[in-house]
Amino acid sequence: MRSNWVQTVRLEPPSLNDNTADTERLLSSLKTRLNSDHIHIDISLQRTLPDILRQHHYHVSCVLFKDRNRWLLAGVAGAEKNDPMAGLAVDLGTTSVAVRLIDLVSGDVMGEYSFDNPQIDVGPDILTRIHYADQKGGLEHLNRQIIDGLNQAISILCRKCDIRPIHIYLSAVAGNTAMTHLFLKLSPRWIIREPYIPVVNYPGAISAEDLGMNINQHAKVFMFPNVGSYFGGDLIAGILFSGLARKEETAILVDVGTNAEVVLGNNKWLIACAGAAGPALEGGVTKMGMMAGPGVIDSIVISGPDKRFDIHTIDDQPPKGICGSGLIDLASQLFLHGIIDIRGKFKVSDGISRIKFKNKDDMMHLIVVPADESATGEDLTISQADIDSLARSKAAMYTILETITTSVGIDMRQISDFFVAGTFGVFIKPKSAVSIGMMPDLPSENFKPLGNSSLGGATMILQSQECADQISDIRDKITYMELNVNQEFMNRFSAAKFFPHTDRSLFPSVKI
Numbered sequence: 053m054r055s056n057w058v059q060t061v062r063l064e065p066p067s068l069n070d071n072t073a074d075t076e077r078l079l080s081s082l083k084t085r086l087n088s089d090h091i092h093i094d095i096s097l098q099r100t101l102p103d104i105l106r107q108h109h110y111h112v113s114c115v116l117f118k119d120r121n122r123w124l125l126a127g128v129a130g131a132e133k134n135d136p137m138a139g140l141a142v143d144l145g146t147t148s149v150a151v152r153l154i155d156l157v158s159g160d161v162m163g164e165y166s167f168d169n170p171q172i173d174v175g176p177d178i179l180t181r182i183h184y185a186d187q188k189g190g191l192e193h194l195n196r197q198i199i200d201g202l203n204q205a206i207s208i209l210c211r212k213c214d215i216r217p218i219h220i221y222l223s224a225v226a227g228n229t230a231m232t233h234l235f236l237k238l239s240p241r242w243i244i245r246e247p248y249i250p251v252v253n254y255p256g257a258i259s260a261e262d263l264g265m266n267i268n269q270h271a272k273v274f275m276f277p278n279v280g281s282y283f284g285g286d287l288i289a290g291i292l293f294s295g296l297a298r299k300e301e302t303a304i305l306v307d308v309g310t311n312a313e314v315v316l317g318n319n320k321w322l323i324a325c326a327g328a329a330g331p332a333l334e335g336g337v338t339k340m341g342m343m344a345g346p347g348v349i350d351s352i353v354i355s356g357p358d359k360r361f362d363i364h365t366i367d368d369q370p371p372k373g374i375c376g377s378g379l380i381d382l383a384s385q386l387f388l389h390g391i392i393d394i395r396g397k398f399k400v401s402d403g404i405s406r407i408k409f410k411n412k413d414d415m416m417h418l419i420v421v422p423a424d425e426s427a428t429g430e431d432l433t434i435s436q437a438d439i440d441s442l443a444r445s446k447a448a449m450y451t452i453l454e455t456i457t458t459s460v461g462i463d464m465r466q467i468s469d470f471f472v473a474g475t476f477g478v479f480i481k482p483k484s485a486v487s488i489g490m491m492p493d494l495p496s497e498n499f500k501p502l503g504n505s506s507l508g509g510a511t512m513i514l515q516s517q518e519c520a521d522q523i524s525d526i527r528d529k530i531t532y533m534e535l536n537v538n539q540e541f542m543n544r545f546s547a548a549k550f551f552p553h554t555d556r557s558l559f560p561s562v563k564i
Contacts, residue, residue: 056517057117057139057156057222059085060131063110074102082114082123091116091123094259097270104128113137115156115221117272118520119257126272127221138162138213138220139514140206140267143286143507144198144227144235145169146178146309147343150507151205153213156222159515163213170201171234178230182240195237203266220267223260224513226276226506228284236263236275248281254527274513274520277527282326287313288526289509292519294471294502297322297526301468304453306491307505308376308476312449315530316456322526323460325533327452340420340432342373343475347427349378350479352420354385359408361420372427374420377479382420382434383442384484387551388564391418394551396443398436446490447548452535453492454544459533464492470499477501486559489552493559 061081066072072080075098082091093101104112108130115127115137129135137157143150149169153162171194174184185191210217225235229250233240236258238251260271276285287307291297294305298319305315313326342348347369353362365371374382386392393399398416400409408419410433421432457464470491472480482499485491491499502508512519535541552559 057514058113058115058137060111060113061085062131063105063112065110074105077110078105078112078114078128082116082125086116086123088123090121091125093125094270096261097125097128101128104130108132117222117257117274118517119272119274120524124257124272125270127268127270136162136215136219138215139222139224140220141507141510141514142202142223142225142227143289143504143510144225144231145286145506146228146231147172147176149198149201149205150504151202151209152507152511153209153215153220154511154514156514161511162215163209165205165209165212167201167205170197173197178228179244181234182230182244185234185239186241191234191237191239194234198231198235199264203264206266217267221271222514223265223267223271223273224276224510225273226284226286226289226510228286229278229281230284232275232278232285243281250278250281253278253280276510277523279324279527279530279532282311283313283324283530283532286506287315287324288523289507289513290471290473290502290505291315291322291509291526292512292522293505293508294469294473294500296469296471297522297529299469302462302466303469303471304457304467305471305473305502305505306449306453306477307473308449309474312452314452314456316460316462317529322530323456323533324530325452325456325535327448327535339438340373340434341379342375344375344377344479347372349374349420349432350381351481352378352381352385354389354391359389359391363421370427371421371425371432373432375479376476377481377484379442380446380488380490381481381484383439383446383551384481384487386418386439388487388562390564392439392551396439396549396551398439442488443549443551446485446488447545449490450492450548450553451541451545454548455535455541456533458540465494467492467494467498470494471502471505472499473502473505475504478503487552487562489548489550489559489562493561 111131112128113131117124139154139156141152150166152164175181230240242249254277255275257272257274260267260273261269276288278284296305302318307313311326315324346367348366349371351364410417415435417433417435419431419433423431426432478501482496486493547554552562
């Protein structure tokens with residue numbers, strides 16, 4: 053994909069017969085090239101312009117960015133120089149941050165890097181950070197942490213790609229509403245207090261220098277807009293990346309993290325909602341639960357008459373815990389092999405060896421990995437309370453999907469594409485999620501894993517003006533549905549807590 057953010061112009065040098073000022077001379081050429089009268093050049097860039105133009109004989113490459121209806125000049129360099137012109141895509145995650153360098157001329161990906169969000173030191177969840185930001189100096193500290201962490205990542209990535217940070221002229225940053233506020237050093241206080249109002253929903257393009265980012269001093273940083281307190285720019289980026297807003301058929305996008313965020317729609321309309329279905333799938337269910345990483349169980353199959361656990365871990369390392377996809381696999385296998393019943397309760401009889409169970413703290417635990425096979429030297433177990441928590445979480449996920457589709461008169465089985473974002477989407481087996489009643493009973497080919505759709509959307513912005521033009525349209529097309537005031541939600545939720553559901557006709561492919 054060839055980018056069109058870089059425009060090369062050859063200007064007629066000034067003379068006694070043509071005393072047009074340098075800035076207006078460049079603007080005139082760009083207005084003709086872009087067919088627009090709305091082009092802005094910062095005063096800081098105007099100060100350097102005369103020397104740049106004369107040094108390169110008025111033959112220059114200009115980096116521009118279109119923010120809604122206005123073009124912004126982000127850098128000017130000699131057209132005959134071989135210095136790269138790069139853009140930086142940023143997925144501003146609560147837990148981890150991913151960055152990707154893009155060649156603004158070719159649109160090619162130059163390199164990628166990720167790091168743990170340093171704000172985890174203050175608190176792993178966004179709510180803790182919001183409260184911390186209310187303390188004296190708290191907001192400044194959180195802002196400094198993320199900016200410093202990003203600058204360090206930029207330095208590392210530039211060394212890997214053999215460029216200098218000064219060669220980065222554009223950046224696109226996608227994060228949830230709270231992370232966007234902390235990145236911009238805006239108070240997130242009112243995001244969590246009724247009536248839940250952000251400082252800004254559409255920050256637009258901002259000077260990198262104003263943000264403290266160590267890239268070209270004239271660079272522009274585009275912040276993906278929020279829809280509200282609980283639907284952030286990372287979801288807008290995901291919609292862009294999935295192509296959901298360009299589809300004629302109705303499709304759905306699910307992003308499971310701290311919350312489950314869902315978008316339903318097509319090229320004519322979009323409806324969105326969010327609910328607390330994520331914590332159980334991000335390590336919040338069981339003591340052995342953790343985020344995906346080396347040594348973490350991501351897949352389980354129960355086989356043979358002795359109900360043997362065939363376990364796969366990421367990077368094939370000794371098991372030390374289990375991630376969301378592994379947990380869903382485990383629950384699915386336990387249900388399909390009769391080790392838990394439709395209520396999600398353990399069945400210790402029916403030929404299942406009691407050796408796999410142990411009583412701990414007056415509660416039954418199933419041993420998934422015995423101590424002598426685990427990386428921790430302890431049994432990796434799942435308790436009845438853990439299964440009950442997973443049942444609530446999967447019920448919440450299904451109920452969110454059912455509620456949003458029912459609100460527009462659509463049967464979930466009519467969905468053409470079911471996009472699943474994030475690491476969760478990469479590792480999850482749709483068949484397992486369907487077996488426990490977490491996702492609708494659709495053909496496997498309808499489920500489309502997206503990977504890091506937030507980073508993917510940010511990348512697309514740097515590769516194409518057309519993609520940037522879609523952002524406002526996507527945001528303005530979204531209707532947000534508040535689940536807390538939906539009367540049917542709790543009724544549906546109770547029915548969905550069973551495996552796979554109280555209405556078995558909804559899951560015809562699940563055979564037990």
